[in-house]
Amino acid sequence: MKRAHVEKPELSKRAGADPDLLSRYLAVRDTSLRLCAPLSPEDCVVQSMPDASPVKWHLAHTSWFFETFVLEHEVADYKLFDPNYKVLFNSYYHSVGPQHPRPQRGLLARPNFDTVLAYRKHVDEHVTRLHDQSGSFRGKTAGLVETGLQHEQQHQELMLMDTKHLFACNPLKPAYHVCVQSAAEAAPAMRWLCYKAGVRWLGHEGGGFAFDNETPRHRVRGEAFALATRLVSNGEYLEFIEDGGYGRPELWLSDGWSTAQTSGWQAPLYWEKRGDRWYELTLAGLRTISPHTPVCHVSYYEACAYAAWKGARLPTEVEWEHAAQTIGAAEGNFLERGLLHPTVAKQRQNRSEPQQLFGDTWEWTASAYLPYPGYRTPASALGEYNAKFMCNQMVLRGGSCVTPRSHIRPSYRNFFYPQQRWQFGGIRLARDLH
Amino acid sequence: MKRAHVEKPELSKRAGADPDLLSRYLAVRDTSLRLCAPLSPEDCVVQSMPDASPVKWHLAHTSWFFETFVLEHEVADYKLFDPNYKVLFNSYYHSVGPQHPRPQRGLLARPNFDTVLAYRKHVDEHVTRLHDQSGSFRGKTAGLVETGLQHEQQHQELMLMDTKHLFACNPLKPAYHVCVQSAAEAAPAMRWLCYKAGVRWLGHEGGGFAFDNETPRHRVRGEAFALATRLVSNGEYLEFIEDGGYGRPELWLSDGWSTAQTSGWQAPLYWEKRGDRWYELTLAGLRTISPHTPVCHVSYYEACAYAAWKGARLPTEVEWEHAAQTIGAAEGNFLERGLLHPTVAKQRQNRSEPQQLFGDTWEWTASAYLPYPGYRTPASALGEYNAKFMCNQMVLRGGSCVTPRSHIRPSYRNFFYPQQRWQFGGIRLARDLH
Amino acid sequence: MKRAHVEKPELSKRAGADPDLLSRYLAVRDTSLRLCAPLSPEDCVVQSMPDASPVKWHLAHTSWFFETFVLEHEVADYKLFDPNYKVLFNSYYHSVGPQHPRPQRGLLARPNFDTVLAYRKHVDEHVTRLHDQSGSFRGKTAGLVETGLQHEQQHQELMLMDTKHLFACNPLKPAYHVCVQSAAEAAPAMRWLCYKAGVRWLGHEGGGFAFDNETPRHRVRGEAFALATRLVSNGEYLEFIEDGGYGRPELWLSDGWSTAQTSGWQAPLYWEKRGDRWYELTLAGLRTISPHTPVCHVSYYEACAYAAWKGARLPTEVEWEHAAQTIGAAEGNFLERGLLHPTVAKQRQNRSEPQQLFGDTWEWTASAYLPYPGYRTPASALGEYNAKFMCNQMVLRGGSCVTPRSHIRPSYRNFFYPQQRWQFGGIRLARDLH
């Protein structure tokens, strides 16, 4: 899978005036299909837990999104591919209508994989025709298409997360792809970059696409802090485990402790001890733990417990975004990523920035996912996209090795419940300066 | 599907000396595959509830059965197709080893359908070779092969039960096969056949295969009773519904009432009211309720409530088997059955026997599933086949429209929990005579 | 507590013509109160699990029973003590009206203990007045009063069962009463009494009170069997534990095994291992296990597993009752019982009968709790007393050390779910003879 060849960086372009929007549309849609290449229809129908969805469902739902928000609104006399899909592939939009229950997505043996492909083709043809009628997507349509693409990219990451979870449930430990594990370079020493107190800007500054939850841009006063130059590694996390970290309640949040006890957590998700040795299920199958690779698939609770054990804390999202702005989120900062597992940034030992803020793992922050001051829920059905989830979840920043590169930006707010672990989430430490 | 052409009646033959055992083996194995003809691999991987299993799992498990109990024991140096399958496809045999958890059978996207077919082929080839080496299955082997065939036939019925349940979970209401609904003939009037008090024989009398739970044959003293000449029909059951039967606790067993309340039962499983009209999901899709067809997919609790409402009761298994012996369980008593839904026996109005004891629906009895007096659990691993389930379940007798014809016999004891409904279970009334 | 002085044997008297019914009424009612003597109002309000009820609830419910079934029907213009009690203290009689949910009985801090005592007094006064108006309870009234007394005796046993369970939940391990543990005599050797095959009578033969579920008396054909002369002792059960009985699935029913695994059973309820030694919570507090005392507080599943381990089985209720009839259930067979724990029958080594069939523990039988042939549910509200529970439960016979002596008789059918353990249930072995 060479996603790098398919997608082109679009961060500096304005969505509304994008001459390449149709080609980007076709490329993103194609990427979703290419992600299925290693999978059989059987792999694509099973749902391994209520949080996850079958890959086939993702393929259909992302098409439903374009059908519902673009074609139904913008194409006169558009005829639905199948009226049943209105319910089957509606994720959570009450304003659109009823939804097939999330935990039962895996019961949908029908429509089968081929029918879903036909559905995608149908939608793609109508979107293309809509474009070709006037030579471009106009006005609101362009924005809706752009949102649909961003949405599909989110689901591309989910497809890999969900496939990894499904394969991990299988005692045969299947691999999504073959990947030669390179000899791990030693992680560079962790250093601290210091930032002064002051008023900082938070939120998307305009230019390129952003979700509503990244706005409005606003100022926040903050104290001085230090941020680690790199993510916590497997080797460092292993020290926490070996120091009894999973058995010491004083390090944990109360809800975290009871979750860890109830769920029997002894290590990150996908870790497995055989004899004296730790292994990790990756998309390339079961591998020995690489000590220099960033630790991944930890919950917010584990991230906090680790930080407490180190006498540090997680950064707030203001601190994180401030650091990202400072070092410049230029494309050059992204490294080549693989699907195997998070990779350590190549050493850039003479530089002082937090390296590799993007592309290894999502980074848990200490911030609850709440609306920014002055945030307004969009008036349309897409008002349900983000706003209603602003409760009980924590923000993650950055982007992971399975995040489409063009989907990453400094102001991006990802969010998960503190107990969730199947996303590619890791730990960057921060601390107070005084 | 013309299963009638495939299977030949074997009730009067002794398993141990059966010259046709290999051809029966091949025919039964083939039937399992032909049952999958209308299904895609996607249909075969999903598990719709913990009680049900994916069709693919059934195909593999029945092969595991022959591999484990025949090939591993009888073939020197037999090499397992895949050692992982020892666990994956072990249903509940502790003496064989650990088992993949039942509610997670649906997570097994791998091995895929084709691999399971290869597994079946591998097993079939080795079983055939075992036969051909000596020109027959000898001694204990013949018995094990016979048991494996009976076992596979049980799973053939389960495959259809589980597929029906899966399709019913799908809002698209897919059909397993196309079937023209014939104009329903009126059900004959229900009459009562009377039996005197006395000592009766219960249990398999030898000749042909029987499971351990049908033995030992023994005598039971019983009072006079009357048995209905036919099953309760949909139309009759509808009167119970319309008389408020589901809302009258005085008709129900205590556990039944609380199950019905908790589960929101208002009708048999698969019934659905649209407007004023009742529909039923069948293997041929959604159909209007046919009033003359036997009611099906009722729990023991509903069967008892219905009987109480009629001032009658269910027959005990002694009474049922006595009646079946009396009328003779000759093949001629079986009717052609379809997969669509239970069919009404063709009217034989001048005969006085309980017609059609076999082949429409399984018939709930008033008897708990317990060992017969003098029953001994077999010493081998197959001792786990039946004995350990002799608690909390009720016996059903007869055989349903999805039971392989050659699998039906008067002494056969089927058993389900009183709240289960996805088996093809119906109601025959009895009453005391005095 | 000297219950023996209060109650007089009444087994040979006919309820309808009992000149002493009022004095028995007063004595039974008084016994309930005396059972509360060691308890505070706080002890009487708590519900330790949904199966158990608070003692205060028992005191009120048994009064509700007389109020509802005797006073409301037989006393013109009877005024309810409190109309709310109609719902609060209705256990499960749908024909009487709605019921306060069983698992919420422990939330009823009000009415307080003193108010419930006043309720009891109110009911007793009206029942006495009803008697005194005509010098006796007449006709149907006498039968209802008798049933109410039997019912209250059942609740007396429940009061002790429930108190024991409550105290066992308390880390302070309180004692219900002080009781000097006598030096345990060695249990006599277990012998087998043999019974020939034949037709036996089952069910109450008339004379004295019996519940509907003990009727009609009928004949059952049975095979030859042997019955152990005494109950399985703690010491014998300990051998089963030490032989790994709780870890060997081949000994267990399937439902039993999964219950034992899920619940973490390693010993009977109330047993506790400290260091190398086993203790048992009794009504007199925590005691070391006495090896010669009958094992108690085992589930049906454990009883079956133990029997399988011994190569034996449990008796059916026909076998049990036949044995009880043979040896004569004369009063002289009852031994003095204490509340501490089951006591071993005094050795009567020269006798050949199964000694002590009554008064140590209830004895699990191999029989499901089902109606006898020809059984008819009574037409009145009391039809809900027994019939609707005839599913999913197993019969226990005999009577325990906390069963009121006058409540015990050979035909008495007690019943519990196979997983329940808080009743005083033990094990008597049987085996086939051939």
Place this chain on the structure above:
Amino acid sequence: MKRAHVEKPELSKRAGADPDLLSRYLAVRDTSLRLCAPLSPEDCVVQSMPDASPVKWHLAHTSWFFETFVLEHEVADYKLFDPNYKVLFNSYYHSVGPQHPRPQRGLLARPNFDTVLAYRKHVDEHVTRLHDQSGSFRGKTAGLVETGLQHEQQHQELMLMDTKHLFACNPLKPAYHVCVQSAAEAAPAMRWLCYKAGVRWLGHEGGGFAFDNETPRHRVRGEAFALATRLVSNGEYLEFIEDGGYGRPELWLSDGWSTAQTSGWQAPLYWEKRGDRWYELTLAGLRTISPHTPVCHVSYYEACAYAAWKGARLPTEVEWEHAAQTIGAAEGNFLERGLLHPTVAKQRQNRSEPQQLFGDTWEWTASAYLPYPGYRTPASALGEYNAKFMCNQMVLRGGSCVTPRSHIRPSYRNFFYPQQRWQFGGIRLARDLH
């Protein structure tokens, strides 16, 4: 109950140098007992849900707090009243040792009420003796005693919350106290007070007691906003109900909607519709809803849905505290409160401040309960007091009609899960200004 006579305002005094600390100790301890005056021991032992605790447990736990954190540390050779209490009455302090499981607090019939009173007396005597030995509480001891008093005041509020919940579970609807419902004055018109953008101070400014979670005081930049002059009233909330607010998902947070659906919410906790009329269970029994009284017992989810319906939002805790500082949190701002239900502030129509920020209901804010910048978890066992709960909960500010007056201060941070409703929580609206 005249708590006003017992407690004296102490906000302006420094805890460490408080000459009256012992008399305050005795007064607070006495208040806890006086709160039990209307209750029987039976009322005090029952636990109505896992979130609530029995009143007796509160009485014991608050004593355990002094015994564990004051007496055990400060008194040489202090002998525990009962070593079992170390576990039984430890709420959640892992550093102290194991804890009796929270959901099983209601099983502790023993120790009985009188023994818990003796426990309190024992602790009070030793605390008094500790004081009298040196004529004052010195240094660290004074701080621990002060913390213990604040802690006990928190439990005084819980005692009333939990009693109200218990009584609400009882169909008899008992009242905690008799209280004549005064004719409700009309609520004043809701007005908006405007605040400019700028940097504001947040956190306790020193002087008097504060919990660690109120520190450190720090600056926060904020936008202009408006705050409502009073709480939302029952009458206003009723309009939301009647406008179908509980059935309109677009008004709700996603987690809120699913909680409301699952739990069947149709109104605030304790509201009950009989016929066309709404009633409310209060500590004085069932009352008709007073339209002018602040709505109470709503969850965060309901508060947000209501705000969305009004086109407004909840204030952040910064905004709330800023407003409280502006109007001055002088004692004169507190009104006399009753236990019956929240009372409407007396009209002060010529004033422009948000009136009555304290003493009616706690006020949900839009802020997640997280540590302030620079917050450090205290090093002692009391580090578990607040820090480990800083996840998944939302902050409430102000104080309710059942909060001890001396426990209220502008910087106080109360916190509950967004779905919890049994605390006295209400709604004050805010909105953006621009």
